[in-house]
Amino acid sequence: MEILRITTAGSVDDGKSTLIGRLLYETQSLKIDQVEHIEVKSESLGYDYLDFSLATDGLLTEREQGITIDVSHLYFSTPKRRFIIADAPGHVEYTRNMVTGASNVNVAIILLDARKGVMEQTKRHLYITQLLGIKNLIFTINKMDLIDYSESQFEAIKSDILQLVNQYDWNPTLNFIPVSALKGDNVIGKSENMSWYDGVDLLTLIESLEIKLNNGFDSYVQVQNVIRPKTEDHHDYRGFAGKVKSGFFTEGDEIEVFPSGIKTRIKSIEKYGDQKKKVAAGENATILLEDEIDASRGNAFVKTNHNLKTDKQIKAKVCWMQPEHLNPYGKYWIQHGIHKSLAKIRGIDSKMDWEAWSTIPSDTLKMNDIGEVNLQLAQPLMYAPYKTNKNLGAFILIDANTNNTAGVGFIQ
Amino acid sequence: MDTLSHLEEEAIYIIREVAGQFEKPVLLFSGGKDSIVLLHLCQKAFLPAKIPFPLLHIDTGHNFPETIALRDELVKKYSVKLHVGNVQDSIDQGKVVEEKGKYASRNILQTTTLLETIEELKFDACMGGARRDEEKARAKERIFSVRDDFGQWNEKLQRPELFDILNGQIHTGENIRVFPISNWTELDVWEYIRHEQLEIPSIYFSHRRKVFLRDGQLMPCSDFIMHDTDAAFEESVRFRTVGDMSCTAAVPSEAVDLDTVIDEIRGSSISERGARMDDKRSEGAMEERKKVGYF
Numbered sequence: 001m002e003i004l005r006i007t008t009a010g011s012v013d014d015g016k017s018t019l020i021g022r023l024l025y026e027t028q029s030l031k032i033d034q035v036e037h038i039e040v041k042s043e044s045l046g047y048d049y050l051d052f053s054l055a056t057d058g059l060l061t062e063r064e065q066g067i068t069i070d071v072s073h074l075y076f077s078t079p080k081r082r083f084i085i086a087d088a089p090g091h092v093e094y095t096r097n098m099v100t101g102a103s104n105v106n107v108a109i110i111l112l113d114a115r116k117g118v119m120e121q122t123k124r125h126l127y128i129t130q131l132l133g134i135k136n137l138i139f140t141i142n143k144m145d146l147i148d149y150s151e152s153q154f155e156a157i158k159s160d161i162l163q164l165v166n167q168y169d170w171n172p173t174l175n176f177i178p179v180s181a182l183k184g185d186n187v188i189g190k191s192e193n194m195s196w197y198d199g200v201d202l203l204t205l206i207e208s209l210e211i212k213l214n215n216g217f218d219s220y221v222q223v224q225n226v227i228r229p230k231t232e233d234h235h236d237y238r239g240f241a242g243k244v245k246s247g248f249f250t251e252g253d254e255i256e257v258f259p260s261g262i263k264t265r266i267k268s269i270e271k272y273g274d275q276k277k278k279v280a281a282g283e284n285a286t287i288l289l290e291d292e293i294d295a296s297r298g299n300a301f302v303k304t305n306h307n308l309k310t311d312k313q314i315k316a317k318v319c320w321m322q323p324e325h326l327n328p329y330g331k332y333w334i335q336h337g338i339h340k341s342l343a344k345i346r347g348i349d350s351k352m353d354w355e356a357w358s359t360i361p362s363d364t365l366k367m368n369d370i371g372e373v374n375l376q377l378a379q380p381l382m383y384a385p386y387k388t389n390k391n392l393g394a395f396i397l398i399d400a401n402t403n404n405t406a407g408v409g410f411i412q
Numbered sequence: 413m414d415t416l417s418h419l420e421e422e423a424i425y426i427i428r429e430v431a432g433q434f435e436k437p438v439l440l441f442s443g444g445k446d447s448i449v450l451l452h453l454c455q456k457a458f459l460p461a462k463i464p465f466p467l468l469h470i471d472t473g474h475n476f477p478e479t480i481a482l483r484d485e486l487v488k489k490y491s492v493k494l495h496v497g498n499v500q501d502s503i504d505q506g507k508v509v510e511e512k513g514k515y516a517s518r519n520i521l522q523t524t525t526l527l528e529t530i531e532e533l534k535f536d537a538c539m540g541g542a543r544r545d546e547e548k549a550r551a552k553e554r555i556f557s558v559r560d561d562f563g564q565w566n567e568k569l570q571r572p573e574l575f576d577i578l579n580g581q582i583h584t585g586e587n588i589r590v591f592p593i594s595n596w597t598e599l600d601v602w603e604y605i606r607h608e609q610l611e612i613p614s615i616y617f618s619h620r621r622k623v624f625l626r627d628g629q630l631m632p633c634s635d636f637i638m639h640d641t642d643a644a645f646e647e648s649v650r651f652r653t654v655g656d657m658s659c660t661a662a663v664p665s666e667a668v669d670l671d672t673v674i675d676e677i678r679g680s681s682i683s684e685r686g687a688r689m690d691d692k693r694s695e696g697a698m699e700e701r702k703k704v705g706y707f
Contacts, residue, residue, distance in 0.1 A: 002413060002418070003415055003418050003419075070552050070570065071552070072548075072551045072552055073544045073545075073551050073552075073594070073595070074551065075544070075545045075595075075597050077597075077599075082415045084595060096572060097572070099572075099574070100572040100573065100574055103574040103575050104574075104575060104576075224425075224428040224429060224431075224432045225428050225431055225432050225458070227458055227459075227460075227461050228461065229460050229461035229462070230461075231460075231461075233460070234460050234461075237460065241428055241457070241458075242428075243421070243425045243428075243576075270459075272424075272456040272457075272459055273456070273459035273460055282413065282418075282421060283421060284421055284424050284425055284428070284457075286459075297432050321572050333581070335577055335579060336577075337576075337577065338429065338432065338577075338578075390575075391575075394574070394575050394577070395577070396574055396577050396579060398579055398581055403579075403581040403582055403583060404571055405571045405572050405573075405574075405579045408572070408574045
């Protein structure tokens with residue numbers, strides 16, 4: 001079965017680390033020496049329980065402060081499936097880390113404290129998961145033990161969430177599970193304390209969850225390297241190596257090179273030295289063409305019947321990632337897949353005001369802000385809107401002075 | 413796509429990005445199982461051409477001889493160029509001082525040799541076989557990880573990595589450490605070795621060896637480690653990681669081939685780096701070493 005990549009959203013107070021810790025512990029993914037380490041550490045910190053966040057919070061500063069700052073990657077498996085968790089911090093000052101954590105996943109687990117229900121941060125987590133277009137959501141209503149496993153309170157929270165989700169033009173698969181991460185209810189195995197709950201436990205759900213993607217249908221591959229062995233056996237060999245980002249390619253397909261517009265056909269497809277008839281999205285390929293045409297790193301091959309857009313002006317939702325504010329007069333590199341171009345800011349339409357829950361005008365974006373930005377590019381981009389094709393609709397902005405990844409954009 | 417294919421696709425995409433984005437990349441090669449897997453992936457990425465970058469081995473001088481023998485064989489097999497940075501040279505030049513006492517190890521000293529070699533040969537990207545599941549500080553590591561011109565890792569100033577977009581832009585003097593098999597687990601590495609039928613050093617399999625007990629761990633007897641020769645005894649052991657002999661403990665094992673090793677790891681209750689004395693020096697031992705440029 002396909003690896004399932006999960007992101008978790010929620011704060012320390014919601015019991016996120018406890019939930020992840022329990023999943024790792026109960027699936028025997030934590031080894032004796034790691035558990036012993038947590039036992040010794042928990043005791044020395046004066047706790048009378050095992051603090052599983054010690055397993056997930058990897059940095060010394062995180063363990064000192066008892067909070068998750070950076071995205072941490074955790075691995076576990078059951079006989080049914082392999083899992084990768086991108087554990088991201090939940091506070092507003094770490095919005096960018098949540099966006100990062102959510103960029104590579106198939107499913108988001110959003111934690112709520114059953115006593116508190118929907119909070120400000122729940123709304124923000126939802127906003128981010130819809131921005132990223134995640135198709136599978138699991139809401140775990142935690143600390144059910146502290147509200148006497150009340151069905152009516154669980155149902156009330158569920159209907160609040162449904163109301164929030166319905167605001168968006170977005171149709172994810174929704175799951176709601178009442179749990180107690182501390183006591184283990186409905187995390188692994190059905191709880192006896194909530195006979196009214198007719199769904200499955202968390203582990204059973206993620207083991208069987210079908211992955212939904214928004215990859216789009218247009219066939220698109222970017223050239224990473226031109227392979228030229230220059231040996232006796234491969235004298236005139238020119239292979240274009242790259243990952244199929246969307247759709248698929250077969251031998252004989254007519255293709256167009258972007259940006260030159262030159263058309264030719266695929267002579268043959270190789271994968272790691274072996275011939276292949278077809279390569280599909282997610283696969284690396286080496287493509288050989290019928291004609292000797294000029295194509296280099298960063299160029300794209302698309303099938304001639306595509307519906308992609310080509311433009312030097314784009315509008316995108318941008319999440320700002322670096323401490324230096326977005327400079328409206330500055331230059332940035334835009335990196336779309338592996339293709340790079342210089343970009344200027346034409347203007348900022350608005351940004352999200354997390355307190356008022358509305359968009360407001362702004363001349364800049366600060367770290368963790370999400371706004372609508374218009375960009376002017378030096379070279380055209382061939383793309384699809386993010387909503388229709390995740391792999392062709394996202395880019396990063398690189399600060400030309402610091403080289404840092406300054407922001408991430410989702411093309412409208 | 414099954415797990416191994418998925419991980420292989422991800423790694424080869426990253427390796428191709430390294431060749432595409434950098435002027436002078438290098439593959440850090442220890443001779444251990446992870447770097448052997450990485451070398452194999454590098455070959456697959458560029459077939460039918462040769463691997464377009466050299467290997468770099470930082471030799472502590474305290475390696476297992478089996479590892480060095482296989483290293484030289486693989487260099488021939490894949491026809492790649494090998495650079496070797498010797499920790500002994502750094503010691504002779506007075507740049508580092510050998511540790512003293514029974515816990516003496518060259519593990520920390522190799523950082524100096526590594527950074528000097530990178531600077532001397534002007535490598536701008538150093539690929540390595542580190543994995544996030546190995547250790548809690550490594551779980552926070554990026555795939556493209558920037559090191560400043562002192563070779564330092566700043567855990568608070570890491571570049572966010574989104575989707576499969578890898579930002580390798582750096583200033584002169586900086587370099588990037590790249591970890592193509594970040595998302596692999598120990599078991600994935602073993603299953604891949606079995607699937608691709610890769611040759612690995614014999615010390616990964618059970619053999620009779622003279623060992624002694626130190627802090628509950630079976631340490632290999634060698635000239636590089638101070639120990640009481642009377643306390644030595646012979647045992648059937650294998651190594652789960654291959655580091656410097658002075659900091660790598662053996663585990664009791666009867667696993668003589670890939671199938672039995674894989675069964676053993678599936679059933680194991682001790683973590684892979686649980687036998688690495690270098691991680692046990694303090695709570696943040698790996699994080700502290702990474703900050704000053706450790707691999």
